[in-house]
Amino acid sequence: MERVMARQMTGAKMVVQALKDQGVDTIFGYPGGAVLPIYDEIFQQNDVRHILVRHEQAAVHMAEGYARSTGKPGCVLVTSGPGATNAVTGLTDALMDSIPLVVFSGQVPTFMIGTDGFQEADTVGITRPCTKHNWLVKETEKLAETIHQAFHVATSGRPGPVLIDIPKDVQFATGTYSAPKAARVDHYQPKVKGDLDAITKLVELIETAERPIFYTGGGVINSGTAASQLMCELVDATGFPITSTLMGLGAYPASGKNWLGMLGMHGLYEANLAMHGCDLMINLGARFDDRITGRVADFSPKSTKVHVDIDASSINKIVHVDLPIVGDVGHVLEDALKIWKSRGRKVNKEGLAKWWAKIEGWKKVNCLAYTNSEKTIKPQYALQRLEALTKGRDRYITTEVGQHQMWAAQFLGFDAPNRWMTSGGLGTMGYGFPASIGVQIAHPDALVINVAGEASWLMNMQEMGTATQFRTPVKQFILNNERLGMVRQWQQLLHGERYSHSWSESLPDFVKLAESFGWKGIRCDDPAKLDDAIMEMLNYDGPVLFDCLVEKHENCFPMIPSGKPHNEMLLAADAEAFKSGATLV
């Protein structure tokens, strides 16, 4: 009888109890009228830590940073109306990049829904297209089970954000709490094992391919560290070259001998030409994004394409593949390795040697070359120095969106998964700073650096207060060119050098700004002093705002202009010769 009594509780208490039972230690949020009962429960316990943000969008990005650096779902709590609508950008970002999040939003009481009440918004309606799934819970009896189902949906199959909208009267009312085990989740059980016949075909292809390449993506990282290890084993054992999307960096170590670097619009020359010229493409957990494929009709025209993805709708969505395998990358790799080994670990050694010789030729082009300067800091140089001075440290990097993001992907090397957090699919300026706080909350002693541009960084600069309050020693490494660099680059190359609204006017004094929040501010504009300045940042025990004044008109190369195929990429030297009209995307 006592046990039964103990399971009766208010909806608000259920939320906190469910968080504890799901193993949640941190929730990012912002209070408001419609979530006050839940905040009251948070106040009365110490198991779940609440991080008070300054804007709900940042709460979601922090939860993304937390999730991506730990592999656990990130949790967010926001109020109704504006609290929920502010979270929409973060939800969309997480959906595009397949990041598991559980977002709780307050709602006006059930009897007021639909009356245009104060701070009422149709949150489930608004977030339906930007969540993997969402729920409006109208009965306290169903709340606990819904929360447990939400965690299941967010983390199973292709991960993604989910939202639970909880009216205030449901939070106040009492109901029966049920444990995670009691929740019915049987109908949503995505298939993780790949078809064995198809995997055997994949092995046959691996055995005979003359010019193979692994093209890997965020799915490998989402599948867990075991998947990354299995992938490294297969790549090293076969000796095949490997490239990765922006999302997949770190799954195969950048220091590994088969690594070609990132591919895509600003990917490396050797990676893109290898994709274009291969005869076997093994796509592991990537989705043929338009930033990867360039012109689809000319994408890797002579290859047999294999696509391993847990989401059946990713297969044949953009590029038709010859051998689709629906399943979890880790499981598929495990089976593939087993079958390949049992068949005698064969590869086409002769073909492979020729293929590598060709790739080595492409590498000699040295596509990341840039003209350095003794007077101004080149952004590439700044990142090379950051890389050199942080080498060997367990380092977590987040980025904003733009040129600096691409340079970071090109010039920083990642040797382990979950160390690189960037907004890939949605391209959300303002992502990196809050994400870096989320990463630091999850890894209090780690070195967390947000490589930023000044324009992106300003989009969520209000979170300086959060960083100070929660003592997160995040390093904000701003490559300040006083421009919206990527926009400016496109305007230069594609819009007749008409620089429409692509400069950062009226910038703050970043050093004073830092100091006003109790941070350390560092400014550097001299290449000769850069190393010392970076070391000062790294050695400071607390948050640092590093204003790195860089060359204002540097362009990011190599570049595949939008709508062009891989073999028509522009190198820095070609840029002058590039004369073409604007393209659509």
Add this chain to the structure above:
Amino acid sequence: MAALNIKKGSTSHSAYDLRDFHSEVERSHTLAVLVDNEAGVLARVIGLFSGRGYNIDSLTVAEVDHKGHRSRITIVTRGTVAVIDQIKAQLGRIVPVHQVIDLTTESTPVERELALFKVAGTGDKRVEALRLADIFRANVVDSTLESFVFEITGTPEKIDAFAELMRPLGLSDVARTGVAALPRGI
């Protein structure tokens, strides 16, 4: 790669997909989608079609299992092989969707639609309307001295044909249910 010698033909025992995926021919497909009858589920399905730019030619929804709270959504849509495949895959990943059945695979499904037609008129036109209704096995479900309401069941094509005939005879209103469909045989 040529050494692999992939056989053309049936895909049922092959890991390879050998249909003409790149065909530009659009075809009408009837899809049955079995879903949990929960709040917002129809909006999710409709939102998918509008958000990704697919067409809906016809849509019917009703709970078919009251105990299990399951509804069956029957959608008639149109597209190339690639588009229809993508629609099915996208529908399949909606969380409350249990099953997506393409009823237009090898054979055409049994399809039925119900329609109500209001035909207003007097004299010869009225007699002719009644005569044609008889030929089409339509029932009169409401009648005044100046109008009939006919109820007709059949394939969408039959209903279209009936509508064409009724138009010159004073057709004033049409209500159609959309298609309900089941596969033929077991």
